[in-house]
Amino acid sequence: xxxxxxxxxxxxxxxxxxxxxxxxxxxxxxxxxxxxxxxxxxxxxxxxxxxxxxxxxxxxxxxxxxxxxxxxxxxxxxxxxxxxxxxxxxxxxxxxxxxxxxxxxxxxxxxxxxxxxxxxxxxxxxxxxxxxxxxxxxxxxxxxxxxxxxxxxxxxxxxxxxxxxxxxxxxxxxxxxxxxxxxxxxxxxxxxxxxxxxxxxxxxxxxxxxxxxxxxxxxxxxxxxxxxxxxxxxxxxxxxxxxxxxxxxxxxxxxxxxxxxxxxxxxxxxxxxxxxxxxxxxxxxxxxxxxxxxxxxxxxxxxxxxxxxxxxxxxxxxxxxxxxxxxxxxxxxxxxxxxxxxxxxxxxxxxxxxxxxxxxxxxxxxxxxxxxxxxxxxxxxxxxxxxxxxxxxxxxxxxxxxxxxxxxxxxxxxxxxxxxxxxxxxxxxx
Amino acid sequence: xxxxxxxxxxxxxxxxxxxxxxxxxxxxxxxxxxxxxxxxxxxxxxxxxxxxxxxxxxxxxxxxxxxxxxxxxxxxxxxxxxxxxxxxxxxxxxxxxxxxxxxxxxxxxxxxxxxxxxxxxxxxxxxxxxxxxxxxxxxxxxxxxxxxxxxxxxxxxxxxxxxxxxxxxxxxxxxxxxxxxxxxxxxxxxxxxxxxxxxxxxxxxxxxxxxxxxxxxxxxxxxxxxxxxxxxxxxxxxxxxxxxxxxxxxxxxxxxxx
Numbered sequence: 001x002x003x004x005x006x007x008x009x010x011x012x013x014x015x016x017x018x019x020x021x022x023x024x025x026x027x028x029x030x031x032x033x034x035x036x037x038x039x040x041x042x043x044x045x046x047x048x049x050x051x052x053x054x055x056x057x058x059x060x061x062x063x064x065x066x067x068x069x070x071x072x073x074x075x076x077x078x079x080x081x082x083x084x085x086x087x088x089x090x091x092x093x094x095x096x097x098x099x100x101x102x103x104x105x106x107x108x109x110x111x112x113x114x115x116x117x118x119x120x121x122x123x124x125x126x127x128x129x130x131x132x133x134x135x136x137x138x139x140x141x142x143x144x145x146x147x148x149x150x151x152x153x154x155x156x157x158x159x160x161x162x163x164x165x166x167x168x169x170x171x172x173x174x175x176x177x178x179x180x181x182x183x184x185x186x187x188x189x190x191x192x193x194x195x196x197x198x199x200x201x202x203x204x205x206x207x208x209x210x211x212x213x214x215x216x217x218x219x220x221x222x223x224x225x226x227x228x229x230x231x232x233x234x235x236x237x238x239x240x241x242x243x244x245x246x247x248x249x250x251x252x253x254x255x256x257x258x259x260x261x262x263x264x265x266x267x268x269x270x271x272x273x274x275x276x277x278x279x280x281x282x283x284x285x286x287x288x289x290x291x292x293x294x295x296x297x298x299x300x301x302x303x304x305x306x307x308x309x310x311x312x313x314x315x316x317x318x319x320x321x322x323x324x325x326x327x328x329x330x331x332x333x334x335x336x337x338x339x340x341x342x343x344x345x346x347x348x349x350x351x352x353x354x355x356x357x358x359x360x361x362x363x364x365x366x367x368x369x370x371x372x373x374x375x376x377x378x379x380x381x382x383x384x385x386x387x388x389x390x391x392x393x394x395x396x397x398x399x400x401x402x403x404x405x406x407x408x409x410x411x412x413x414x415x416x417x418x419x420x421x422x423x424x425x426x427x428x429x430x
Numbered sequence: 431x432x433x434x435x436x437x438x439x440x441x442x443x444x445x446x447x448x449x450x451x452x453x454x455x456x457x458x459x460x461x462x463x464x465x466x467x468x469x470x471x472x473x474x475x476x477x478x479x480x481x482x483x484x485x486x487x488x489x490x491x492x493x494x495x496x497x498x499x500x501x502x503x504x505x506x507x508x509x510x511x512x513x514x515x516x517x518x519x520x521x522x523x524x525x526x527x528x529x530x531x532x533x534x535x536x537x538x539x540x541x542x543x544x545x546x547x548x549x550x551x552x553x554x555x556x557x558x559x560x561x562x563x564x565x566x567x568x569x570x571x572x573x574x575x576x577x578x579x580x581x582x583x584x585x586x587x588x589x590x591x592x593x594x595x596x597x598x599x600x601x602x603x604x605x606x607x608x609x610x611x612x613x614x615x616x617x618x619x620x621x622x623x624x625x626x627x628x629x630x631x632x633x634x635x636x637x638x639x640x641x642x643x644x645x646x647x648x649x650x651x652x653x654x655x656x657x658x659x660x661x662x663x664x665x666x667x668x669x670x671x672x673x674x675x676x677x678x679x680x681x682x683x684x685x686x687x688x
Contacts, residue, residue: 061614245587246538250503254543257507282501311617311640316633364630367499367622368582373613389501402627403500410505414491415457416626424455425487427466428436428473 008090008211015215022222023230026298029336033291038238045237048378053236058376062305065129068122072158075115075122076229079165082112086211096172099181109182113169117186120162123155130155137304140313142323147302150224157217164210170194171203231299232377238292239378244369247386252279282390285351286332289387296379297329306371306381312364319364321371321381327356328384353388362389363400434473438487439520449484451524452517456532457492458657464664465529465657471685472528472552478688479564483526489516495531498539500623507543510535514545528552528681530583530656531621537588551584553594553655553680560600569602570687576603577649579640579663580615581656594655597680601687606647616640618666620658641666645674652677 051057056073059066085098098105129135130151138148169187173180174194194202221227228235259265283289286297306321307313313320331352338346353359365385372380392398399407406416414421442449453476459469476483494509517525525547527533537549550558559565576598584590591612598605610616619629619636629635641663644652652663652675664677 243534243538243588245534245583247498249507249539249542253503253507257504257511260508261511281503309614311619311636312630312632314616315636315639317630318632319630360630363627364632365622366582366617366619366624366636368617369586370582370614370617373586386499386501390503391501393501394504399500399502400627403623406496406500406623406626407502407505410492410494410497410509414509415461416492416496417457417461419461421488421491424460424490425436425438425485427455427460427469428434430466430470 002093005091005093011212011215012087012090015219019218019222022219025336025340026222026227029332030291030294030298032287032332032335033289033294036290036292038292041241044241048239048241049233049237052376052378053233056376058374058378061374065126068125071115071118071122072126075119078108078111078115079119081108082165083211083214086207090211096181105181106183109169110185113166113184113186116162116165116169120159120166123158123162127152127155127159137308140304140307140320140322142320142326143302143304147225150226153220154217154224154226157213157220161210161213161217164206164213166190167202168206168210171199171206174199175203225301228299228301228377231295235295235299235377235379238295240372240380240383244372248383250281250390252281280391281394282392283384283387284353284391284395286328286335288391289328289352289384293328293380293384293387294332296381296384297325297332299377300325300329300379302326303376305374305376306379309370309374311366311368311370317361317364318358319361321385323361324357324381324384325379328352331356353391357388359392359398362392365389434470435477436473437484438489439484439522440487440489442484443520448521450482451484451526452520452522453483453485454493454525454527454529454532454536455485455490456527456529456657459528460490462657462661464660468528468657468660468679468681471679472681474685475556475559475565475681475688479559481559481564484520486516486520491516493532493535495535496623496626498535499621500626510540510543510545514540514543517545517547522547525549526552526555528655528657528679530581530587531658534583534587551588551590551593551655553584553597554590556681556684557593557596560597565688567597567600567684568687569600571683572602574601574603574650575606575648576601576651576653576683577606577608577644577647578611579608579618579644579652579654579659580612581654581659582615582617582621584655585615586613594653594680597684598653601683603651606649608643608647610643616643618654618656618659618662620662625658625661637662637666638669641670645670649675651675651683653680653683654678655680 056066056070059069085096088097089095130138130148166187169184170191173184173187174191221229280288286294300322302322304322310319310321338348362385365382367382367386369382372378372382409416409418413419439449439452455469458465491513492509493513494506497509498506525536527536527549530551533549533551536547540547556565560567578594578598580591595605616639617636618640644663645667654660654663654677660677660679667675667677
């Protein structure tokens with residue numbers, strides 16, 4: 001072991017510790033949510049994961065950004081193999097350790113080498129789109145300057161990650177022209193242009209630059225919207241796999257309704273000792289949401305596909321499904337910070353409903369599922385909107401007047417309008 | 431005198447017979463003047479194909495969709511359990527409905543509350559009648575240009591995109607698609623209980639936006655498969671360019687051509 005290995009080991013451990021610490025906090029925050037069983041049907045879930053996450057299928061609804069994003073994603077998958085190898089090299093001084101894999105190694109390195117260029121080009125095009133093309137979905141009242149800076153920082157890091165990867169490969173094959181492991185078509189093509197350079201130095205600088213950028217990028221993720229890199233796979237796996245139209249029936253309400261409809265139930269019976277205290281209906285704050293909804297919030301990368309398909313938003317209403325997700329995340333982070341500072345029973349007297357999301361936004365939703373359909377990661381803003389509406393209606397009795405009239409009509413005469421049930425067959429003779 | 435043959439489930443029970451399926455009319459189909467015409471058109475089709483169906487009549491009550499989507503889960507479940515009690519008492523196994531909102535809720539959400547039925551949208555059911563040879567549709571509308579507006583609760587919500595289109599094509603018409611179609615269709619503006627309230631403040635009403643898109647294709651007919659979409663698009667045509675196109679339910683188009 002050399003001094004450099006020890007230095008690398010220390011850097012790696014510090015970087016991974018910081019990341020784990022931030023990851024642990026996010027997991028803790030997600031676990032503040034209510035339970036929700038999404039561990040069913042593993043086979044169907046795996047299929048959807050392969051299709052939507054690894055296959056990137058939902059992104060292709062927008063072909064240009066879809067292809068560019070897929071190249072970056074697939075590139076990352078291939079290049080990560082090399083990153084793992086570099087870490088082994090860094091700790092144990094075993095250069096090109098996976099070289100023992102033979103022809104598989106040739107395929108992996110060749111794809112990594114080619115993908116590096118494709119990722120590089122894609123990210124440059126992404127930057128061009130962000131900086132010079134006015135893409136409507138990148139703006140909106142919930143989009144702050146910081147969102148855009150966030151995006152540019154990540155793109156710049158990735159660009160330098162790819163440049164350093166290529167120069168490292170060039171250095172590597174240049175140092176061992178006859179005896180290198182793997183296959184590097186792009187680097188081989190570029191090698192002649194580096195003929196007069198000190199290839200040893202290029203290789204070593206690139207190696208360190210690349211691995212440090214990897215660790216910087218990793219640690220930037222939890223602080224930015226790019227945490228979706230980490231969350232995308234669990235988020236898709238645990239997403240809603242039923243028909244989009246199917247909305248959950250609240251079990252707490254079922255219990256009450258069954259009791260009401262049971263002629264043998266005694267309404268005056270004292271609650272038995274094991275009856276839990278009555279829970280509030282719907283969601284007022286993030287802790288009333290379930291863990292999948294909170295995970296969704298951390299998975300959102302603010303791409304705006306949901307908002308750009310939302311009929312309410314597109315006709316100038318206040319509602320933006322992206323804002324619903326961003327507000328949920330921001331509020332959850334705030335709740336997490338309060339726990340860190342003041343302990344878990346502290347209340348800041350704020351809530352997701354009203355302090356972040358207004359009733360006007362919620363009442364603009366047509367529950368049309370355009371947002372859930374549009375999301376490349378199957379994030380479900382609609383379920384949050386409905387849970388907040390449930391709180392407004394069942395806890396606060398704060399539905400718009402016309403909806404209260406509609407409720408009354410259903411209760412009194414079994415139709416949303418004021419018509420008598422006896423007239424239900426009148427159409428027959430008209 | 432009505433030319434329609436309609437029996438209630440109570441009629442069936444009284445005569446000791448059983449209906450093959452229940453036609454769930456829905457509140458709109460029962461009470462809304464425009465939607466009642468769709469109900470009559472669909473019954474005409476059912477009669478023509480000799481389908482042994484029943485309706486609940488006065489025993490039907492709101493499916494609870496409007497209540498549930500507005501956040502009143504309590505009222506929804508009261509409605510659902512009442513309806514389930516009635517339907518289970520009549521031993522209902524199959525349901526057909528002309529309303530995608532009823533369709534969605536009966537199919538997806540009643541199940542968890544004790545109501546397990548095979549539910550079909552009327553376009554699926556009519557397509558089945560045609561494929562079984564029980565109904566022949568005449569291609570009488572040759573030369574007409576038709577665009578189809580996907581109801582959210584049929585399309586995105588339940589992935590039914592083909593049955594309505596297949597039926598429209600049988601009429602011999604030219605079917606033209608809007609840019610926002612199928613899974614990326616644009617809502618008419620009525621879902622999520624918006625039907626029962628004024629829209630929130632904004633730059634434009636949703637139905638106007640959608641109607642403008644449809645009328646941009648210069649169709650003779652805007653076809654749809656939902657009573658609420660029908661209302662929204664009809665109002666939209668009236669506001670954008672009165673008389674520019676007719677708004678029709680697929681059941682109406684079929685009923686006129688069998």
